[in-house]
Amino acid sequence: MASTTTVPALKADRPLLGIAFMLAAGLLFTLLDTAVKWLTQSYSPVQVVWARYAGHMLVLGGYLLILGWPRCREIMASVESLPGQFVRGLLLLAASTFAFLAFRELPLLQVYVINFSSPLLVTLLAIPLLSERVTAARGIAVAVGFVGVVIAVGPVDWRAQPAALLPFGMALCFALYQLATRRFGRNDHPLASLFYAGLAGALVSSLVVPFFWSPVALGDTPLFLLVGTLGAISQLGLIMAMRCAPASLVSPFLYLQIVWATVSGYLVFGDVPLLETYLGAVLIIGAGIFLATRKR
Template sequence: MIDDHNHNLRGIMFRCVSVICFAIMAAAMKWASEAHVTAIEMLFVRSTIGLPIVVGWLLIGPGIGIIRTKRPKAHLIRSMIGMSGILMTFQGLILLPLAEVTTIGFSAPIFATILSALILKEKVGGHRWTAVLFGFLGVAIVVRPGGGGEALSQFGVIAALLGAVGTAGVTITIRQLGGTEQPGTIVFWFFVSCAVVSGAAMPFYGHLRAPETYAVMCIAGFAGAAAQILMTMSLKAAPVSVVAPFDYGQIIWASLLGWLFWSTTPTLNTLAGAGLIVFAGLYTAWRESRKRRVTVAATPPLE
């Protein structure tokens, strides 16, 4: 019992630091966007900086041997979905305030519920559909003009929503991959795919930048890789239901960094919408956890 408690605390600590790193990455990319850095350039720097860090983590941790896989096609599909989602999120960061794009991004569990019903044919009950409706209401409030702020860029909103759909798609594919693949394997091939695809696109979308712009993007790359590793470590230390609620702290950190660097504060719409989105996400996570407990309890013991 004490060991479980210690593991949970360790998992929560890893998750909280991961959330801070994700917020730093987003803020750094937002800063770089003011120098007209494109989403492709952001992805290239994030993946090329992050890949050596991931390799180093594998060498000192689970071992580089885990990158062997018998499911390359599944990794390719997961990577393509993840890349599309990240590019849309970066485009949202270019066009929207930091707090707003972060808040919209947390609609991903809503889309994951819908995709799990459509693709995995999972049975979704009335409680979870109600949470989906609350989440969509929260998104609608965030993107609606008014509430003490200027109207948001429509393309930016669409990009941020597509980023959330991409994150939801990744959640679904990782569920399918997780049965046979190690977390480190999934992370490694994702970074490799991002580096190859964005590298191939750089001759068309890349430009020479000022040294300080590259420095900021490198900070984003280091923070993104650290966040990915810490998130994986949190899931190894504690159950998803224990650590996932702490993800929403990223909204707080994004708001704080937005105020610190751009003197922007979340509008009333953003705060109200964030409340509904967080409620929907936490309720969905609770229902998922409860369903798993019931399933385990109903499973007969092995003879």
């Protein structure tokens, strides 16, 4: 992960297409996380994590079977670094675990606001890890975004509410995952990247889920299946976004999840955000728009 090797460029970056993929991924992530929060009220987050990756592999495996063996072999042969792909998968698994634990204890929007530091971290970490250049103006925008995160989170008694620390672990792991996608998966076929990320998560979570398993009610089965399906599709959107444009450009568009999370949290769970959450969001979204539109 600490490599500073320059990523081989595609024929040409397509920033608008990358932004579109990231917007779609953000909406799908919110739908996924809403379903996860609902399930973790009744089931262990570890069991839900396993369902997310098991469903991921079922959906993707079925699609690969439709493509046929010759095409699958061609796709899997596109991988330049198999260890790098598994690193991606483990980072995504870690981010998912932090997130699912947080969703059980915290409002959806609160988790998201803290996780909004992830695109800021991507912009900063892309400098040493991907050799991407960030101007002084973009650096200031990142700082403004972090100020917005602090305002939106507000005062928190960490000793009384240690679960509030979980989204910070999610943010760091997810930032590293995005950078690993850019570093190891940019020239690999998206389906290969999706497969190996899901495989790493499925293998590791399958080893531990027996210790956290509880019987699944028949009525909850469709929701468990939905978690796996949304997990696969949303990750494909993220992979395509990173393939089409620089990480420091497309990542800030995940900030729009604040809209989806506000609506979902209110309609499904009755969560009403505080005023400071919106004030912080203004700075966060403003910084994201600046980073996305400012010439590098």
